[in-house]
Amino acid sequence: MALIDAKNLYIGYENEAVIKNANFKINPKDFVFLTGISGSGKTTIIKSIYGEVPVIKGSLNVGGIELNKIKKSKLSYLRKYLGVVFQDYKLIPEWTILKNVMLPMLISGIDKQTAENEAIKLLSRVKLSHKLDRYPKELSGGEQQRAAIARAIIHEPVMILADEPISGLDEYSANLVMELFIMANREKDITVMIASHSIPHTFNINYRQIHLEKGHLYELS
Amino acid sequence: MNSLKSHFALILALISILISIFLFRIFNNILHQYQQNILHNYSIVIVSEKKISNINIKEIAKIEPINISTQLNAMKSKFKNINLSSVKMPYFYKLKLKTLPSPNKLNEIEGVLKSFPYIKRVLTYRSSQTKIYNLLMLLKTTTSLFMAIIAVLGFLLILKQLEVWKLEHNERMYIMELFGAPFWFRGAALFKIAFIDSLMALFVTFICLIYIQNSLLYKTILQDLNITLNINLLNEFGILATVSVCISIFSSIVVVSGRKI
Numbered sequence: 001m002a003l004i005d006a007k008n009l010y011i012g013y014e015n016e017a018v019i020k021n022a023n024f025k026i027n028p029k030d031f032v033f034l035t036g037i038s039g040s041g042k043t044t045i046i047k048s049i050y051g052e053v054p055v056i057k058g059s060l061n062v063g064g065i066e067l068n069k070i071k072k073s074k075l076s077y078l079r080k081y082l083g084v085v086f087q088d089y090k091l092i093p094e095w096t097i098l099k100n101v102m103l104p105m106l107i108s109g110i111d112k113q114t115a116e117n118e119a120i121k122l123l124s125r126v127k128l129s130h131k132l133d134r135y136p137k138e139l140s141g142g143e144q145q146r147a148a149i150a151r152a153i154i155h156e157p158v159m160i161l162a163d164e165p166i167s168g169l170d171e172y173s174a175n176l177v178m179e180l181f182i183m184a185n186r187e188k189d190i191t192v193m194i195a196s197h198s199i200p201h202t203f204n205i206n207y208r209q210i211h212l213e214k215g216h217l218y219e220l221s
Numbered sequence: 222m223n224s225l226k227s228h229f230a231l232i233l234a235l236i237s238i239l240i241s242i243f244l245f246r247i248f249n250n251i252l253h254q255y256q257q258n259i260l261h262n263y264s265i266v267i268v269s270e271k272k273i274s275n276i277n278i279k280e281i282a283k284i285e286p287i288n289i290s291t292q293l294n295a296m297k298s299k300f301k302n303i304n305l306s307s308v309k310m311p312y313f314y315k316l317k318l319k320t321l322p323s324p325n326k327l328n329e330i331e332g333v334l335k336s337f338p339y340i341k342r343v344l345t346y347r348s349s350q351t352k353i354y355n356l357l358m359l360l361k362t363t364t365s366l367f368m369a370i371i372a373v374l375g376f377l378l379i380l381k382q383l384e385v386w387k388l389e390h391n392e393r394m395y396i397m398e399l400f401g402a403p404f405w406f407r408g409a410a411l412f413k414i415a416f417i418d419s420l421m422a423l424f425v426t427f428i429c430l431i432y433i434q435n436s437l438l439y440k441t442i443l444q445d446l447n448i449t450l451n452i453n454l455l456n457e458f459g460i461l462a463t464v465s466v467c468i469s470i471f472s473s474i475v476v477v478s479g480r481k482i
Contacts, residue, residue, distance in 0.1 A: 050399065079401030092393045107402045 001064075003028050003159060003191055004049060008058035011048040017056055018044040020215045026193065028158075031185050031205055034195040035220075036212030042195035043087075045212070046163045049193075050082050051075045063158060080108055083152030083190070085162035089144040091136040097147045098123065098132040104155040115154075122150040126180060142173025149177060153184045159191040160184060167197065174200065227385055228418055234378035235422030235468060236429075239461050241371040243430055246460075247452070248364040252357055254448045256321045259353055264315040267334060268342040272312055278333055280318050280326065287313035311341060323358075324351045379472055386411065386476045394477065408477035415469035423465045427458060 004026035012018040018041045026032055034042045047053040048060060048067065055068035065078050083104070091100045098119050105115035123129050126146040128139075136144055145165060152160050160181065166174040182205050184190040199209065209220040266287070267273075273284060293310070322330060327345055334343045394407045405412075433439055434452070443450055 052399070076398075076401040076403055079399065082401075084399060090396050090399065092396050094393065103397070104400050107397070107400055107406055 002026060002061075003030075003063060005061040006059065009055065009060050010057035011044055011053055011055055011060070013053065015056055018053075018215055019048075019212075019217070021058070022217045024210060024217055024219070026159075026191060028191055029185065029189050030191050030193075031181075031207040032191075032193045033199050033207055033209045034193060034212065035198060035209055037197070040212040041215055042212055043163050046084075046161045046193070046195050049159075049161055050079055050084055080104070080155075081158045083155070083157035083160040085145070085148050085152045085160065085165045087164040087167065089136070089141075089148045091144055091148060091151075093136055096133050096135060097128060097139065100136070101147060101151045101154055103151060104157075108155055110155075118154055119150070122154055123147070125183075126150050127176065140173075142169045142176075145169060145173065145177055146180070149180045153180070153188070153190065156188055157190060159193065162192070162194045164195055164197070166200070227382065227389065228414070228421075230378060230382045230385070231415070231418045231469065231472075232422045232425070234375045234382065235419060235465055236426050237378070238372050238375035238468065239422060239426040239465055240429065241368040241375070242464060243426070243457060243461060245365065245368040246457070247450070248361070248368075250450055250452065251443070251446075251448060252361050254450065255446060256357060258447060259357075260318065260321045263321070263346075263350060264317050265330065265334070265346075266344040267314050267316060267340050269312045269314060269337075270339040270341060273314060273339075276316070276334070276337075278330060280320070280322060280330055282317045282319045285315045285317065287315055289313055321354060321357070322350075323354060327351075379468065383472055383476055383479075386473070387479060390476065404477060408473055411473040411476060412470060415473040416466065419465040419469035422469075423458075423462050426461060426465075430457070 002025040004024070006022050006024050009022040010017040010020055011022075022045075034045060036042050044053050048055060049062055051067055051070060058068075060067040062078060063081060065074060070078070091097070092103070095103075098116065101119040101123060102112075102115040105118060106112065120129065120132065123132060126149065128143060128146055128150070131139060131143065136147070139147065149162075149165065152162070162181065165181075166177050169177065178200055181192050181194065185192045185205070199207070211218045211220050264285075276284060289310070316334075318330075324347070327347060327350065331343050331345050334340050390411055393410070397407045431454075434454075
């Protein structure tokens with residue numbers, strides 16, 4: 001059974017469709033790149049999967065939940081099984097990096113000590129163990145993005161959605177970030193969907209590419 | 222500094238609301254006691270041709286016969302040429318009321334009493350009673366209005382504070398929403414702040430109230446009015462604590478639920 005199943009899908013803002021008549025399926029453990037130029041609708045698709053952009057027409061089924069009829073309580077439930085990485089990181093500014101990474105586990109009701117231990121382990125893996133007590137504004141863009149990815153995978157979600165996770169990062173940070181996604185996909189069988197302008201040259205993994213152009217989707221590989 | 226200011230805004234608003242509620246209750250209590258004192262000394266006098274043991278008017282608490290033997294003896298000595306024992310004397314009664322009546326109510330009672338054929342005269346002492354009643358009502362209305370204005374100003378301050386809170390906590394709550402945080406989790410920090418602020422406001426208010434209650438001026442005024450105020454501090458504390466916590470938690474719920482998922 002597909003993890004995401006979109007049929008004749010129209011999504012957008014205020015009834016103006018950005019994505020028109022899209023049909024696609026994402027299967028468990030898939031590693032998918034969503035490519036296209038700026039404004040092609042990559043972010044809109046990512047946002048619609050976690051319920052921030054409404055479905056105008058058609059069907060979008062995520063993990064068995066139909067998003068065009070979803071209630072608030074069900075949306076919160078769905079989001080607990082997703083790990084989202086945002087282009088602007090969206091770390092809570094008044095919380096330390098450690099606490100930010102702990103967030104999804106705390107939301108899932110896992111006790112503070114376990115969440116803290118897991119967050120420390122993961123932050124060490126993303127090479128931020130020396131910055132646990134720092135606040136987001138004290139970190140570089142690459143460091144904030146790594147912390148955001150640690151936060152997205154700490155609760156071992158079913159799927160990671162990443163919106164332009166490496167744009168604006170230096171090569172070192174970009175490679176590190178991509179390695180984290182690969183690690184999540186290979187070691188933890190997490191489905192990964194990355195919205196990006198292009199696919200990194202050094203990328204070495206089987207992946208699917210869905211290309212977006214003028215609101216329409218094309219499967220390229 | 223901003224955070225401190227935001228705390229003070231809520232605490233100040235809560236204190237003004239709590240003090241206005243408490244003072245409203247105290248004034249009501251004082252006025253009620255004063256009304257009871259007046260009521261204790263007030264009665265309607267009726268003159269009846271026959272003995273009365275009961276009158277079917279719900280406002281009347283009891284009927285007391287007036288002993289006129291002293292006045293009768295005085296009359297006997299004054300009018301020696303008249304044989305008063307041959308004159309059939311009417312019966313005099315004092316009617317005690319359950320509550321201090323308004324002038325309209327007094328008219329109504331007078332009308333009903335006069336409708337009984339055996340009641341020949343009704344003395345209500347309307348003029349002095351009306352003055353006292355109107356004065357009490359004026360006091361009651363003025364204090365109620367004043368307290369209501371203070372409470373409304375307090376609520377306006379809280380509404381203003383809600384806007385500030387929305388801006389302060391919006392980003393964190395939005396990020397939490399994106400990760401599927403339930404309502405109580407998103408609002409936890411805000412609920413905590415609101416609860417602490419409500420306790421602080423309650424503490425400050427209560428200190429003020431104890432000071433007022435023990436102040437010499439307050440005691441002297443009550444003594445002069447012959448009023449013994451019956452205030453249960455524990456009871457008052459319970460009421461104010463409930464109001465304080467409810468308002469602050471309600472405000473934070475408004476802020477948290479104001480965010481769209």
